[in-house]
Amino acid sequence: xxxxxxxxxxxxxxxxxxxxxxxxxxxxxxxxxxxxxxxxxxxxxxxxxxxxxxxxxxxxxxxxxxxxxxxxxxxxxxxxxxxxxxxxxxxxxxxxxxxxxxxxxxxxxxxxxxxxxxxxxxxxxxxxxxxxxxxxxxxxxxxxxxxxxxxxxxxxxxxxxxxxxxxxxxxxxxxxxxxxxxxxxxxxxxxxxxxxxxxxxxx
Numbered sequence: 001x002x003x004x005x006x007x008x009x010x011x012x013x014x015x016x017x018x019x020x021x022x023x024x025x026x027x028x029x030x031x032x033x034x035x036x037x038x039x040x041x042x043x044x045x046x047x048x049x050x051x052x053x054x055x056x057x058x059x060x061x062x063x064x065x066x067x068x069x070x071x072x073x074x075x076x077x078x079x080x081x082x083x084x085x086x087x088x089x090x091x092x093x094x095x096x097x098x099x100x101x102x103x104x105x106x107x108x109x110x111x112x113x114x115x116x117x118x119x120x121x122x123x124x125x126x127x128x129x130x131x132x133x134x135x136x137x138x139x140x141x142x143x144x145x146x147x148x149x150x151x152x153x154x155x156x157x158x159x160x161x162x163x164x165x166x167x168x169x170x171x172x173x174x175x176x177x178x179x180x181x182x183x184x185x186x187x188x189x190x191x192x193x194x195x196x197x198x199x200x201x202x203x
Contacts, residue, residue: 033180037187040150044191047146051139051198062136062203065128070200076119077196080151083112084189087182094165094178102178103165109185110158117151120144140199147195150188157181 055061062068086108093101131141161181164174 033183037183040187041191044146047139047143048194048198051143054135054139058135063129063134065133066136066140067128068200069123072119072123073196073200076116077192079112079119080116080189080192083109083116084186086112087185091178091182094175099165099168103162106158106162106165110155110162113151113155113158113185117148117155120148120151143195143199147188147192150191154181154185154188157184 086105090102090105090109093099093105129137129140131138158181161174161177164177168174
């Protein structure tokens with residue numbers, strides 16, 4: 001009888017199957033996110049192309065009233081890029097199963113992203129031109145506005161992830177969420193770097 005029990009017990013062990021299921025779910029989710037991010041890059045591409053096309057066909061560029069605070073934009077670009085590093089720290093905490101570290105760094109990421117978005121909104125409120133004033137205004141508002149929408153979506157997603165992390169008993173249970181949101185946020189940061197170089201550096 002004991003032989004039968006000892007023989008049957010390995011077959012009924014659940015954790016390996018659970019781990020495989022989680023790994024398959026994570027891989028499937030990440031593939032879907034990568035496809036989504038690729039389509040998102042293609043969404044931004046025409047806006048960059050339109051900016052440079054308008055830049056080549058309109059002089060002077062930018063117009064005289066289009067004064068931008070380059071140093072301020074550079075500071076908040078650094079703030080947004082720093083949020084990628086705090087998110088990596090959060091992901092590493094999740095990988096180690098330390099939900100406290102994960103949530104702490106996730107909160108830091110949300111705070112940095114919110115600071116960046118608040119600065120962008122403040123800049124919109126003080127700009128001396130609108131999207132209707134000239135081609136430069138249209139290009140500026142469309143490109144930065146599209147990115148601001150992505151930042152907002154990323155902050156909402158990370159807020160939901162924070163709630164799920166607080167309610168979950170294990171970071172592994174929400175690993176598919178964690179990986180997908182991280183990839184999205186890193187793309188948002190990378191795209192902004194190109195936006196900053198295009199509008200504030202190359203002009």
